[in-house]
Amino acid sequence: MELLGRRETLELARRVLAASEADETEVTLASHSDRFVRFAGSGPTQSADRGRYHLAVRALFEDSGGRKEARATCDGVDPAVWRATLERATELARCAPADPELPPLGGAVEVEDRYPDDLTLAHTFEEKADWVRKALDACARSLLVPAGLAQTSGAACCLVNSAGREVFGARSRAAFSLTAGAPGFEGGSGYAEQIRERVGDLDPEGVIARAVGKALDNREPAPIEPGKYTVVLEPSAVSSLLLFASYHGWGAQEVHERSSFLCGRSGERLFPESLGITDDALHPLYAGGYAFDAEGTPRRPISLVERGVVGTPVTDRRWAAKLGVPNTGHALPQPSSHGPMAFNTVVAPGSESLDELIGGVERGLLVTQFHYTNMIDPKELTLTGMTRNGTFLIEDGRLRGAARNLRFTESLVGAFGRISGVGRDLDVAGALFDGEALCPALRIEDFQFTSSTEF
Amino acid sequence: MIERMEVARAAVEAAMSASASASANAGGRARADYADARVNRQQQEELSVRNGKVGQAQADEHFGLGVRVRHGGCFGFAAAPLESGEELATAELLAERAVDAARHLSLAVVEPAILAGSEGHRGEYxxxxxxxxxxxxxxxxxxxxxxxxxxxxxxxxxxxxxxxxxxxxxxxxxxxxxxxxxxxxxxxxxxxxxxxxxxxxxxxxxxxxxxxxxxxxxxxxxxxxxxxxxxxxxxxxxxxxxxxxxEPCPPGERTLILGASQLMLQIHESVGHPNELDRVFGHEVDLAGSSFATTDKLGSFRYGSDLVNLVADSTLPGGLDTRGFDDECVPSGSWHVVRDGVFSGYHTSREWAGRIGEERSRGTARAQGWYDPPIIRITNLSLMPGSWSFDDLLADTEDGAVFADTVKMWSIDQRRLNFQFTCEVGREVRGGKLGRLLRSPTYQGTTPAFWASCDAICDEDHWDLWGVPNCGKGNPMQVAEMSHGAAPARFRGVTFVDAGL
The missing domain is CATH 3.30.2290.10 (PmbA/TldD superfamily)
Structure with a gap:
């Protein structure tokens, strides 16, 4: 499916807006296109060439007790479909309880248009098959089995509202990942991934080489006792920790409800001076960010941690009005049980290469990735998860061989407070749950592992 | 409007025709392979009241067509929304795109995809x-x-x-x-x-x-x-x-009685997911992981104690995955995944059933909607009831044991062996009754050892179905629903973790 262009997108959204009977209306219209292929030892296992629309109508009514609001969505742009969606939003909003704290919709803003990379949108299955063949060949040469994903996608989105706001953006994203392991994945395995805005910036051969290299280094992992270790976490491992601060940490709602680690700590130095974290959806290494949030508020870089000192929480229109602070542009689609979230965190790079980070460890572990990280306690962001796809023992500053996987149980707040080194190379990495973070490798002292595995 | 079944049929015919043409153009004989199509419409309404105000008020509708074709031993899939008056044109376009994807990707096929059985059913549910x-x-x-x-x-x-x-x-x-x-x-x-x-x-x-x-x-x-x-x-x-x-639940080794709303998660994570045959063969390794429950263990591996019977059932009244057919047109059914403690069956799809010598799929291939191709999903999977009343179970349990219930946090490794779960609430067992509250009971274990430690399960009066509405799997991730039936059960010698709370 072709993406809708700027003019088409805005015209259709304006048409929906004009038909609304609500006191205030916000219309978000997006078109998506996606091509992916998954592969394993048998070759391509699944693929899709698909497209869809996403139309969301947010209707608001003024009432003696405040504003009432609701949202309806659909995935078509047929007039009968969007009219039905508009009617559902309107009907639902009329029945919703009034909210005295709900502010009016925001007015006109200036947002720079962004456009997707045409080569990424045009990337074919034939070209993806070539990547798959290269991965299969490289794994076969090393007696390994592959599993991976090649994906290119694009989206175009606008938001218009009855207060005069009109913003538009379009984006593209290309990703290639490979997990390589011994047949049956019973022994050690290796993993690498790359995510870019432009398919031309992807290096599939580099991803394949890294994943295969990791798997070969990880062939016979040795038993290791749980306990406290100095760790060097590669970007993929860092991201799966950091994302929990996005889910439940940086937002004003969690702080106000006393469940965030930020609560009562804004302005405190919780971390070493070497740690800086911003939220920056428009960072050039982030693929696919729009220049506005789900209320159409322009996004700008926001400092979350500066030289180890934690800042103030991120907001949306509701929380900015409630707390009397600036709107930082971190709204989710409204109405929402969740408050604003910072989902584009960037850890400032340090000066050390990965080898230098490892060189500073007397005895510890290099961790490629964490699996199924989850949160035990929001107040200190106490997390647990497993190492995966390459855990290596470090002794006297050198890698000494593969180690079996371990489970960690550790507070993010505590662990980041013990950072002793920040890598210089940034990479975008995701995790099992939603989201991606842009981060370097980190060296952390006394990281707590609580149980072990037989693999 | 054209009947929706006609749209699905037209898509299948167009896919077969496109497959034959592609084959002929490549110099082969005009060979039609396999195709299926789903017109799917989903409506969802979410409403919540949070601190006296609207938390969520949302109505979603999804309506579209997904076409899957096997061409040259490779699956291709294409999907798009359906718009009035454009249905047949969309069906033809998607059929061509699905064949086009399969045609190009078939150049990288090592082992062709084979479908078990023939499932030409007609039915309503x-x-x-x-x-x-x-x-x-x-x-x-x-x-x-x-x-x-x-x-x-x-x-x-x-x-x-x-x-x-x-x-x-x-x-x-x-x-x-x-x-x-x-x-x-x-x-x-x-x-x-x-x-x-x-x-x-x-x-x-x-x-x-x-x-x-x-x-x-x-x-x-x-x-x-x-x-x-x-x-x-x-x-x-x-x-x-x-x-x-x-007080936080103290660390150490002790008896654990799991409430049913927590036990359902234990079933889901440590039995359901490792039982998906595509995971076993490494096809989900790129994100969700693989499985320790390898095919050499089928029929002999001691998964739990003799009391442990786990039954998959997509016909179970009230189950979130209760249906007439899966997304590969296979009728629903039921089978033991663990019988008397022994590992005895997998969740399969038509693509995977033949790999373990089964003639037909168990019918557990599902897609999130029209936008996604089907993959193997856990169906309703239940721990069958035992013979204990809850009061008798407590009375039979020593002081210092912990009753824990309601999911707070879950984490399990990529082979589904090492798990660590935290419950919302714990209560100390004392004098054969539930005693003081314990905060965030966090227990850790290894799947077969944990299920082997089960020595009592409550009876059917305490058994209920617990729905999982948001199970994620696949890459890109898809969400599916299923239920797990459970009654409270007792596990001996469980390790409680100091989570530093």
């Missing part, structure tokens, strides 16, 4: 519903939730009160080149409430009847009414407050 949930006026639903949420007012320590309900209706018309023509209407409802308190430096949440939105079933509004949310608000509120000053 509809979830039995007493009260159509979408016919309940919005104002009535909002008032119902407001009343339930208000029962949690009255304690200054409470920082969040939330009551929510979710209604889902899925209608699907599916056809295949084997002659299948299936129409299904699935209705699911769920509701629940939760209260979060902040006091004594702690933040604790209690939920009813389960966390993450309550309990869901394939049923109508009668399921929501049956849960009596308002009748549990005060208890939930007070327990959340009391947990803030409760």
């Amino acid at each position: 509809a979830t039995p519903v007493e009260i159509d949930p979408f016919a309940v006026p919005l104002s009535e639903r909002a008032a119902f939730l407001r009343e339930a949420e208000a029962t949690m007012e009255g304690r200054e320590e409470t920082v969040v009160r939330e009551a929510s309900c979710s209604l889902r209706r899925e209608e699907q018309w599916q056809a295949s080149s084997e002659g299948a023509a299936i129409h299904q209407v699935l209705v699911r409802t769920g509701a629940g409430l939760s209260s979060t308190a902040a006091a004594n430096g702690q933040v604790e949440t209690r939920s009813y009847p389960a966390s993450f939105g309550g309990n869901y079933k394939s049923a109508g509004w009668e399921h929501v009414l049956s849960m009596d949310l308002a009748g549990h608000g005060e208890r939930v509120r007070d327990e959340a407050v009391e947990l803030c000053s409760a």
Whole structure:
């Protein structure tokens, strides 16, 4: 499916807006296109060439007790479909309880248009098959089995509202990942991934080489006792920790409800001076960010941690009005049980290469990735998860061989407070749950592992 | 409007025709392979009242067509929304795109995809519903939730009160080149409430009847009414407050009695997922992981104690994955995954059943909707009831054991062996009864050892179905629903972890 262009997108959204009977209306219209292929030892296992629309109508009514609001969505742009969606939003909003704290919709803003990379949108299955063949060949040469994903996608989105706001953006994203392991994945395995805005910036051969290299280094992992270790976490491992601060940490709602680690700590130095974290959806290494949030508020870089000192929480229109602070542009689609979230965190790079980070460890572990990280306690962001796809023992500053996987149980707040080194190379990495973070490798002292595995 | 079954059939015919043309153009004989198509319409309404205001008020509708074709031993899939008057043109376009994808990707095929059996069924299925949930006026639903949420007012320590309900209706018309023509209407409802308190430096949440939105079933509004949310608000509120000053559950090894709303997660993560045959063969390694339950273990591996019987059943009344057919047109059924403690069966799809010598799929291939190709998903999977009453089980349990219930946190390794779960609430067992509250009981174990330690399961009077409405799998990730039946059960020598709380 072709993406809708700027003019088409805005015209259709304006048409929906004009038909609304609500006191205030916000219309978000997006078109998506996606091509992916998954592969394993048998070759391509699944693929899709698909497209869809996403139309969301947010209707608001003024009432003696405040504003009432609701949202309806659909995935078509047929007039009968969007009219039905508009009617559902309107009907639902009329029945919703009034909210005295709900502010009016925001007015006109200036947002720079962004456009997707045409080569990424045009990337074919034939070209993806070539990547798959290269991965299969490289794994076969090393007696390994592959599993991976090649994906290119694009989206175009606008938001218009009855207060005069009109913003538009379009984006593209290309990703290639490979997990390589011994047949049956019973022994050690290796993993690498790359995510870019432009398919031309992807290096599939580099991803394949890294994943295969990791798997070969990880062939016979040795038993290791749980306990406290100095760790060097590669970007993929860092991201799966950091994302929990996005889910439940940086937002004003969690702080106000006393469940965030930020609560009562804004302005405190919780971390070493070497740690800086911003939220920056428009960072050039982030693929696919729009220049506005789900209320159409322009996004700008926001400092979350500066030289180890934690800042103030991120907001949306509701929380900015409630707390009397600036709107930082971190709204989710409204109405929402969740408050604003910072989902584009960037850890400032340090000066050390990965080898230098490892060189500073007397005895510890290099961790490629964490699996199924989850949160035990929001107040200190106490997390647990497993190492995966390459855990290596470090002794006297050198890698000494593969180690079996371990489970960690550790507070993010505590662990980041013990950072002793920040890598210089940034990479975008995701995790099992939603989201991606842009981060370097980190060296952390006394990281707590609580149980072990037989693999 | 063109009948939707006609659209699905037209897509299948177009895919077969495109496959034959592509084959002929490549110099081969004109060979049609296999195709299926699903026209799928999903409606969902989410409503929640949070601290007296709207938390969520959202109505979603998804309507589109997904076409899957096997060409040259490789699957291609294409999907798009359906617009009035454009249905047949969309069907033809998607058929061509699916064949085009398969044609190019087939150049990288090592082992061709083979489908088990032939599933040319014609049939209808509809979830039995007493009260159509979408016919309940919005104002009535909002008032119902407001009343339930208000029962949690009255304690200054409470920082969040939330009551929510979710209604889902899925209608699907599916056809295949084997002659299948299936129409299904699935209705699911769920509701629940939760209260979060902040006091004594702690933040604790209690939920009813389960966390993450309550309990869901394939049923109508009668399921929501049956849960009596308002009748549990005060208890939930007070327990959340009391947990803030409760002792953390101490670390060490002791007996654990799991409540059913936690046991369902144990079933889901440590039995359901490792039992998916595509994981076993490494096809989900790139994100979700693989499985320790390898095919050499089938029929002989000791998965749990003799008491442990786990049955998969996509015909189970009320189950979130109860249906007539899966998304590969295979009829629903039931089978033992673990029988008397021994590993005895897998969840399979048509692509995978043959790999373990089975002639037919178990019928557990599902897609999130029209936008996604089907993959193997856990169906309703239940721990069968035992013979104990809950009171007798407590009376038979030593002092210092812990009763723990309601999912708070879960994590399990990529082979589904090492798990660590935290519950919302624990209670010390003392004098054969439930005693003081314990905060955040966190237990850790290894799947077969944990199930082997099960020495008592409560009877069917304590057994209920617990819905999982948001199970993620696949890459890109898809969400599916299923239920797990469970009654409280006892496990010996379980390791409780010091989570530093």
